[in-house]
Amino acid sequence: MRIDLELMRFKDLLNVKRENDKRFIFDPIRKKWLVLQPEEMVRQLAIHYLVEEKGYSIARINVEKGLKVNTLNKRFDLLVYDSSFLPFMLIECKAPQVPISQDTFRQASWYNMPLKVRYILVTNGLESYCCALDYERHDYEFLDAVPDLD
Numbered sequence: 001m002r003i004d005l006e007l008m009r010f011k012d013l014l015n016v017k018r019e020n021d022k023r024f025i026f027d028p029i030r031k032k033w034l035v036l037q038p039e040e041m042v043r044q045l046a047i048h049y050l051v052e053e054k055g056y057s058i059a060r061i062n063v064e065k066g067l068k069v070n071t072l073n074k075r076f077d078l079l080v081y082d083s084s085f086l087p088f089m090l091i092e093c094k095a096p097q098v099p100i101s102q103d104t105f106r107q108a109s110w111y112n113m114p115l116k117v118r119y120i121l122v123t124n125g126l127e128s129y130c131c132a133l134d135y136e137r138h139d140y141e142f143l144d145a146v147p148d149l150d
Contacts, residue, residue: 001129001142001143001144002127002128002129003128003129003130003143003144003145003146004128005046005049005053005123005128005146007042007045007046007048007049007123007125007128008045008125010045010048010049010052010053011045013048013052014026014041014044014045014048015028016036017033022035022036023035023036024036025040025041025044027044027047027063028047028058029047029058029061029062029063030063030064037095038095038096038097039077039093039094039095039098041125042093042094042095042096042123042124042125043063043064043077043078043093045125046077046078046091046093046121046123046125047061047063047078049146050078050080050146054146054148054149055148055149056080056149057149060080060081060082060085060088060149061078061079061080061081062076062078062079062080062081063077063078064076064077065079070113074110074111076090076091076092076111076115077091077092077093078090078091078093079091079115079117080149082118082149082150083149083150087115087116087117088117088118088119088149088150089117089118089119089120089121089146089147090108090111090112090115090117090119090120090121091120091121091122091123092104092107092108092111092120092121092122092123093122093123093124093125094122094123094124095124095125096124096125096126097124098124099124099127100122100123100124100127100128100129104122105120105122105129105131108120108122112133116135117133118132118133118147119131119132119133119143119146119147120133120140121146129142130142130143130145130146130147131143132147
């Protein structure tokens, strides 16, 4: 079930600058300027959505951290922790021109193997899908909204 996060309503919260013909965007979690790429803009809009709309604490969000999946080193886009500081939701961000597909979910599921989050959200800023994972039944359910953080 597709959900509309309306991420563009947070564009005025983005801190963007231009230097030497390059555009940069400030990441409030990593506290540094990054080259503005389409995927990075979606990631930053998603952060503002989680903090401003959903009330998630910025202290519970990790950005682009490395993890080991089997023997491979990978990096997730966003990971949200619950009140017990256990992985709660994995968020996979794509550039707006990249369609959300089964491959996008496969990638997020692959990253989730060592994490075992309760929810996965995938977004390209235009399309977003969120699902709840049921590990006991080896099943998932698409949600009509992003879950509240407990």
